Amino acid sequence: MATFKPKFLKPETDDAIADAGGGQEPQSSAFVFNANHNLGLVEQRERLPIRKYRDQILYCLEHHQVVILVGETGSGKSTQVPQYLYEWGWHSKGMIGITEPRRVSTVTLANRVAQERGELVGDTVGYVVRFLERISSETQIKFMTEGILLRELLADPLLTQYGVIIVDEAHERNMLTDMVLGLLKKILRKRSNLKLIISSATIDASFFSEFFSWPGADSDHPLSVKLSIEGRMHAVSHFYLNEPCADYVRETVETVWKLHQKESLGDILAFLTGQEEVLEALDLLREYIAGAEMTNLKVLPMYGSMTSSDQLAVFFTPPKGVRKVVLATNIAETSITIPGIVYVIDCGYVKVKWYNPATCSDSLVVVPVSKASAVQRAGRAGRVRPGKVYRLYTKQDYDALAPRQPPEMRRSEMSGAVLQLKALGIGNILRFDFPSPPPAKNLLSALETLYALDAIDEQGQLTRPVGFLLAELPFSAMLSKMLYVSGQMGCAEEIITIIAMLQVQSVFSRPASAAAQQSGRIAHRHFEVAEGDLITLLNIYSAFVEEGMTKEFCGQYYLIYRNLKRACELREQLLTLARKKYGIAIFSCKGDVEMLCKCITAGFFTQVAYLHHSGVYRQISSGTELAIHPNSTLYTLPQAQYVVYSELLQTTKLFMNHVTVIKKEWLTELAPHYYQQTTVRD
DNA sequence: GAGCACTGC
Known part of the structure; x- marks a missing residue:
């Protein structure tokens, strides 16, 4: 060949x-x-x-x-x-x-x-x-x-x-x-x-x-x-550890090192679970290389929130006699194929999002990979010539792995899917023949949300016009509701921008070096406002457009060009959709930020936190303790009394993401049906 | 002062 x-x-x-x-x-x-x-x-x-x-x-x-x-x-x-x-x-x-x-x-x-x-x-x-x-x-x-x-x-x-x-x-x-x-x-x-x-x-x-x-x-x-x-893959030999390892990041680095000393030339791909681990392994390995004054080993990171130009580096063939090592997240499992890989190192873990209907939050957890994933990862070694996979776990652990990860349907928030099915005439969602039925609790939680948003009635039928509109709009029910209300309030132009920005992957780039990370943080402050993250996103978008939508602007402010461009396309499509198909009036609020925050509240009124006198936030509906995510604009600002959030993420704490400051009286003004109920319950 | 894997209308 x-x-x-x-x-x-x-x-x-x-x-x-x-x-x-x-x-x-x-x-x-x-x-x-x-x-x-x-x-x-x-x-x-x-x-x-x-x-x-x-x-x-x-x-x-x-x-x-x-x-x-x-x-x-x-x-x-x-x-x-x-x-x-x-x-x-x-x-x-x-x-x-x-x-x-x-x-x-x-x-x-x-x-x-x-x-x-x-x-x-x-x-x-x-x-x-x-x-x-x-x-x-x-x-x-x-x-x-x-x-x-x-x-x-x-x-x-x-x-x-x-x-x-x-x-x-x-x-x-x-x-x-x-x-x-x-x-x-x-x-x-x-x-x-x-x-x-x-x-x-x-x-x-x-x-x-x-x-x-x-x-x-x-x-x-x-x-x-x-x-x-039959496929046309080359054979891949499998290697396991004799004893489980305590720290797979370190083990990955050491495996790369040993492999480089004793194996014939051929590039290496290592799978880790997140950006943080990739960067940690990158640092360690570069220390090894510097210590040994090695010149024939080139290490590269690969994860989703790098800029495209940094990602491109992994596709180039290294100079003759140099071995390329790519330290990657799951992005390399299905989304991209890195050429030239002969050796794969599989840490044995993966990060997954899991929906928890009790708190309406997602948990982000690191779990053992499934056999299917392990096989897929190993397969990345056999595309060029016979390859080798080093699994950083024992053969017994491999045998005990689940055959596959539970499908997304079983671990996701369901309101969008329920709306779609309702619009297709599926009356009883609980009896729909899903390939893997989602937990009933997830479906019930989705039905509750949709009822609160006035998208379905007491019989579970789609309402007119709200329910049918929400079912047709290509994003989540809460964002759709926000758009619907913005038409009435007269701020659809800005709200559509915000929706577009929330639909794309993060526009904040996360560079590999610590110094660049710091500069990035400072650059991002440029756009931050006290009203919160959604208005900050609006500012970023406006600045991007004003500055001529250039890559230079993105480079200067540590923003990801491809995601901003996509937000731009999305926005154009949403504008046309909203205007022509749904008859939503497109007006600008002309700098009336309070109107925007009210409109955001109209979509997200089921996701409110208030500042408890103990100094921590609590979910208004359940009293659950919540924290502001360190990535939020509001993380470093004085705490506001009431906030809405668009996402809850459980990691070390239950974090609110995409937070907006609101006023308490807006809740009863904009969602009287909902806030009477919950005050009674409390 | 904690940390978001990935994809799609």
Whole structure:
């Protein structure tokens, strides 16, 4: 095999991705590895492992309504199966729709398939992701994100345009994947001519085939069939510790060190759970390197809140004779593929968010990885040549790992999902056939929230206009309510900006060096105001626009350009949506900050804390002690009497995030129904 | 003076 060099995508692909995400910057995940890049496209297609299963796949689809394709990465199923179906004429029965969990892979796959067919994307092969679509009346193979399919369901509940739906990467079990699968099950019972292909990892195949079966089905002709496809991964040898280790950050560093001394050249990828651990390991390893005056080892961090230009560093091939070590969070498990990796170090832990309906908060906890994750991490070593994985736990610990992480649906706040299902006519949410039903408490807590927001009535029916509006808006129920009220108050322009800023990943960059972190903090103060974090975000956005939306501005103030750009796009879309589709009047409050804070209160009145005389905040509804998150603007300011927050996060304490100062009398003014109830209860 | 993994309409 030829020596690997990272390759950019074709020019038109780059454009598409730049449009989708980060302006002129190439997105980190836009890099693809293609070992056969010097072969013609036809030969490449013929060489893919999946080629010899083509007839089998087509046969299975003729005879079963659901086909579960079990295959490792690298089999080519995402690009080839849609083409096999098309070449066999399946498109005559309706479009071939393929859902993907991520935007970038949706665009990349569509471009790749169009290219293999010698066409431009947008003809036979098209794609739709939020903000961006390339489809025409000719389009028969349509790639889309899961969220898009869900939106289409609102307009066409039986998906009558489609003959086949392929749900790719279903094993990831995102919230939206599970929503789509649950709804597709309903549709399949009503439309026997609709076919479904699920692409899954080995351990989930039986789960899916059990889910897609129902009583009364003919046992000679089961509804679903499993089909396994070999991948094209190299062998990966596994190494375990003999004894459990006490400190996996230190162990990671020592493993890198030993490995570097005794193993042949090849890059190393180490998985840790968070930014803090990555930076700690980075420091330690650099000390080792400095101490030994080593010159042939290059260490790089990789986590979500680095700027794109810093992230890009991990994609370059190191100079000859130098080994690259990437210390990464879970971002390297699915979202990005780092080229050249031969050795993987897996610390055995992962950070997960877990919703707690009792306090309506998320907990952020470090837990042992699942077997599925451990396998996925190990697989990152086998993409170039046979690799090695060093697991920083014992074989016994590995054997005892849970087969997989509970799906997102079982550990998330549900109000958005409940609204969507209600809008699709699912009356009794508690009886909806979810692939993995969420805890009843989570559903009940969501119903309570929606009732408080006046989105559903006592019978659980969507209200008009509020409920239907909230169901259609593409963000959380509380933000939607805030937008609705802003139209009436006359401050929708600013509120839309705030919503856009809350929807994107943090705009505050977190550099790796301590000195830069300090400068960042000081730079961020520039935008801070006493009213709190939401108004601060509004200031940042306004300054970004005023200064010409440049990367230089972001660099100067330690802001993440790609996230601000995305906020900008979101804002544009929301403005159009709000004005044209929902008839929300777009006015500016012209600097009336109090109006904005009232409007924020109208959305978040269920999430209020008051300052107890003991000097700590308490949740108004339950009396639970809360603290202001150290990342909040209000952390260093004198404590206000009443605040609303948009998020509660349990780590060492129960922290309020995105906090806004309010006045007590606004609560009874804006939410009299709710505040009478709670005062009685108290 | 504590610390946010990741994705999506």
